[in-house]
Amino acid sequence: MAIVYQRSKGLTDVETHYCPGCTHGIIHRLVAETLEELDILGKTIGVAPVGCSVFAYDYFNCDMQEAAHGRAPAVATGIKRVLPDKVVFTYQGDGDLAAIGTGEITHAAMRGENITTIFVNNAIYGMTGGQMAPTTLVGQRATTAPLGREKSHAGSPIRIAELLATLDGAAYIERVTVTSPANVMRAKRAIRKAFELQLEGRGFTMIEVLSTCPTNWGLTPVKALEWLNENMIPVFPLGVYKDITKEEA
Amino acid sequence: MAYHEIIVAGFGGQGVMSIGTTMAETAMAQGLNVSWLPSYGPEMRGGTANCNVVIADTEIISPIVLEPSELIAMNQPSLDKFEPAVKPGGLILVNESIVERKVQRDDVRAIYVPSLEIASELGNMRVANMAMLGAYIEATKYLTFETVVDMLRNIFTGKKAHLVELNEVALQRGADCVRR
Amino acid sequence: MAKELWKGNEAIAEAAIRAGCRCYFGYPITPQSEIPEYMSLHMPKAGGVFLQSESEIAAINMVYGASGAGARVMTSSSSPGVSLKQEGISYMCGAELPGVIVNVMRGGPGLGTIQPAQGDYFQATRGGGNGDYRLIVFAPANIQEVVDLMQEAFELADQYRMPVMMLLDGMIGQMMEPIEWKKPPVSPDDLPAKPWATTGTKEGRAPNIINSLFIDPEACNVHNQRLEEKYRRVIENEQRYETNDTDGAEVIFVAYGTPARLARAAAGLLEKEGIKAGVFRPVTVWPYPYEALHEVAIQDSVKVVVTVEMSTGQMVDDVRIGVNGVKPVSFIGQAGGVIPTPREVANAALKALGR
Numbered sequence: 001m002a003i004v005y006q007r008s009k010g011l012t013d014v015e016t017h018y019c020p021g022c023t024h025g026i027i028h029r030l031v032a033e034t035l036e037e038l039d040i041l042g043k044t045i046g047v048a049p050v051g052c053s054v055f056a057y058d059y060f061n062c063d064m065q066e067a068a069h070g071r072a073p074a075v076a077t078g079i080k081r082v083l084p085d086k087v088v089f090t091y092q093g094d095g096d097l098a099a100i101g102t103g104e105i106t107h108a109a110m111r112g113e114n115i116t117t118i119f120v121n122n123a124i125y126g127m128t129g130g131q132m133a134p135t136t137l138v139g140q141r142a143t144t145a146p147l148g149r150e151k152s153h154a155g156s157p158i159r160i161a162e163l164l165a166t167l168d169g170a171a172y173i174e175r176v177t178v179t180s181p182a183n184v185m186r187a188k189r190a191i192r193k194a195f196e197l198q199l200e201g202r203g204f205t206m207i208e209v210l211s212t213c214p215t216n217w218g219l220t221p222v223k224a225l226e227w228l229n230e231n232m233i234p235v236f237p238l239g240v241y242k243d244i245t246k247e248e249a
Numbered sequence: 250m251a252y253h254e255i256i257v258a259g260f261g262g263q264g265v266m267s268i269g270t271t272m273a274e275t276a277m278a279q280g281l282n283v284s285w286l287p288s289y290g291p292e293m294r295g296g297t298a299n300c301n302v303v304i305a306d307t308e309i310i311s312p313i314v315l316e317p318s319e320l321i322a323m324n325q326p327s328l329d330k331f332e333p334a335v336k337p338g339g340l341i342l343v344n345e346s347i348v349e350r351k352v353q354r355d356d357v358r359a360i361y362v363p364s365l366e367i368a369s370e371l372g373n374m375r376v377a378n379m380a381m382l383g384a385y386i387e388a389t390k391y392l393t394f395e396t397v398v399d400m401l402r403n404i405f406t407g408k409k410a411h412l413v414e415l416n417e418v419a420l421q422r423g424a425d426c427v428r429r
Numbered sequence: 430m431a432k433e434l435w436k437g438n439e440a441i442a443e444a445a446i447r448a449g450c451r452c453y454f455g456y457p458i459t460p461q462s463e464i465p466e467y468m469s470l471h472m473p474k475a476g477g478v479f480l481q482s483e484s485e486i487a488a489i490n491m492v493y494g495a496s497g498a499g500a501r502v503m504t505s506s507s508s509p510g511v512s513l514k515q516e517g518i519s520y521m522c523g524a525e526l527p528g529v530i531v532n533v534m535r536g537g538p539g540l541g542t543i544q545p546a547q548g549d550y551f552q553a554t555r556g557g558g559n560g561d562y563r564l565i566v567f568a569p570a571n572i573q574e575v576v577d578l579m580q581e582a583f584e585l586a587d588q589y590r591m592p593v594m595m596l597l598d599g600m601i602g603q604m605m606e607p608i609e610w611k612k613p614p615v616s617p618d619d620l621p622a623k624p625w626a627t628t629g630t631k632e633g634r635a636p637n638i639i640n641s642l643f644i645d646p647e648a649c650n651v652h653n654q655r656l657e658e659k660y661r662r663v664i665e666n667e668q669r670y671e672t673n674d675t676d677g678a679e680v681i682f683v684a685y686g687t688p689a690r691l692a693r694a695a696a697g698l699l700e701k702e703g704i705k706a707g708v709f710r711p712v713t714v715w716p717y718p719y720e721a722l723h724e725v726a727i728q729d730s731v732k733v734v735v736t737v738e739m740s741t742g743q744m745v746d747d748v749r750i751g752v753n754g755v756k757p758v759s760f761i762g763q764a765g766g767v768i769p770t771p772r773e774v775a776n777a778a779l780k781a782l783g784r
Contacts, residue, residue, distance in 0.1 A: 058638075065497045074486070078496070081478045
């Protein structure tokens with residue numbers, strides 16, 4: 001019988017801890033497939049964040065470092081400067097990257113650090129139990145915004161892709177999602193392009209992936225996908241925000 | 250036993266630190282023990298600056314000079330501040346070009362050096378501090394002019410080689426202020 | 430070998446390069462900015478990495494990443510900046526990563542002053558970050574000792590897989606003294622291999638993971654006990670100290686760094702007054718040489734033990750532990766950049782003697 005689908009070589013044989021319906025699993029798989037297809041698993045070092053994906057170091061089948069909360073881009077900088085010929089990526093959530101680690105990601109992008117960041121934005125703090133994230137939508141409920149995020153009190157969500165695209169050091173910035181097979185395919189292409197540009201030494205690349213959190217959103221997995229499409233995409237439009245290869249052409 | 254504890258003080262930009270480092274380098278070349286400790290911080294940027302230099306033929310215990318055996322006062326605030334601290338029997342070298350008063354103590358030796366006039370006559374204001382150093386060497390007689398000049402030859406090479414002679418003359422003109 | 434006149438901060442940077450360090454991350458702060466300045470010019474010349482980070486937090490996490498990738502790496506800062514590094518230091522201890530951290534101390538708390546002080550003793554020896562961890566902390570008192578210890582600092586960091594701190598005060602960073610380069614430079618190529626480092630699996634081995642997370646309490650306890658066993662080995666093997674004229678002394682001064690030099694000057698003043706005084710100087714302030722201090726203090730001749738610090742009294746706690754009640758312990762110190770004078774130190778001893 002022909003095998004049509006199996007675990008990517010880029011993932012370890014460890015059962016993940018993610019909640020049912022969470023899209024981290026898909027995103028992990030896309031990254032793992034990319035590393036496998038580009039034949040760079042043996043020369044890749046990943047950096048895991050603090051947040052839901054804190055155990056990513058157990059799931060990716062390559063060398064991994066676990067960083068302090070928000071510091072993954074700094075840790076990745078240290079690795080890449082020592083090992084410029086290796087492939088280095090960070091995998092970070094919205095609290096990690098867009099709140100406590102805003103300084104680190106911004107300056108890594110500013111320096112044009114030749115690393116790839118996978119930024120998983122689900123508009124909520126998952127691991128700690130549904131607190132407000134910097135990307136939480138106005139009006140969206142969170143355990144620290146029980147009546148919904150109030151703009152006058154907590155401001156509006158931060159758009160990281162747009163922000164980092166203003167920096168000269170950024171080579172490729174795209175926002176994608178994984179709510180449908182077509183979107184998954186698009187996300188895969190974006191992730192692959194980011195790693196390819198890193199291999200070419202083009203500078204900082206980041207793929208922001210809009211993701212769901214059925215548990216903390218209080219929705220079924222399917223409803224969560226619908227909620228994302230209807231509510232998050234208008235605030236966080238999908239698309240390419242920076243493409244150094246287009247600018248040259 | 251020789252144990253010299255020196256304070257060099259003046260405005261930033263008067264070459265205070267480099268008088269100190271030149272002394273320290275010279276002493277080291279002569280096989281003596283040395284330490285050089287600068288004041289640092291906002292003082293480095295235009296305000297008053299000073300450095301502590303200790304030169305000894307024994308081990309140097311503390312690099313901090315509280316009671317100098319010798320004071321080089323490049324400006325009036327430095328003289329005002331440090332004159333009372335000088336050890337009885339010590340030496341005060343005064344940059345008389347800009348210090349308007351005489352040393353008031355009678356238990357120390359005072360030498361006056363018109364450093365800016367000397368530098369002006371030599372056509373390069375930057376050698377004023379070398380005139381002060383020349384006076385110091387002549388007055389204390391343990392560092393040698395030969396060693397200083399050897400060091401200048403190492404510092405000023407190529408296109409700057411002509412500066413060796415200029416600095417050497419400045420040293421001697423300063424020394425003359427002691428001999429007179 | 431001929432002596433060379435070196436400024437403390439520049440000497441420590443050059444000593445690091447000579448110790449085979451090829452990686453520096455840091456952020457400017459007075460009174461240690463000559464270290465990144467020197468590194469920015471000389472590290473690339475040595476074929477190494479220099480990067481000015483956006484913050485102290487970023488710098489220490491770059492150190493974490495580089496160390497995890499197998500590099501001999503260092504960072505430096507002064508007191509407020511070292512506070513910011515505490516997170517990364519704790520993580521390095523947890524993940525068992527080597528590295529050297531230089532703290533050229535200034536006065537605190539908060540912004541304090543840029544003048545020399547020793548108010549970070551607790552932070553360095555008790556751990557300013559979270560969790561049960563220790564650092565090896567060297568406290569040199571002159572620039573020759575700074576450069577002599579630098580190679581050892583990197584070697585011990587690699588040997589025990591833990592960060593080592595060089596704890597200096599601003600005076601040692603800023604002053605110049607003649608030094609000799611006693612040890613031949615170390616080539617990074619000759620350093621022992623680090624098979625645990627994340628350098629890529631080449632798909633020939635299981636992934637290496639640099640990590641301080643042990644979510645299961647039992648596993649975290651085992652990890653902590655293992656670290657504790659390592660720290661015990663450090664305590665057994667790595668205590669360093671120096672004594673000056675302590676045999677048969679009536680007064681024992683205990684001081685580290687610059688105050689140790691002031692204490693020796695004070696001992697000289699007391700000697701002129703017919704009182705024999707000696708100086709006990711810990712060179713490692715963690716592990717602290719408690720037993721050696723105890724041996725000195727317990728001598729029949731010793732009447733008082735006087736601790737001298739550029740702080741309001743931190744190391745004095747360790748002195749009390751070491752002396753353990755066999756002799757009275759007193760303290761003299763100034764903080765905020767004010768340095769106690771040898772006369773003040775001598776008078777403190779006279780007061781302790783009841784004279």
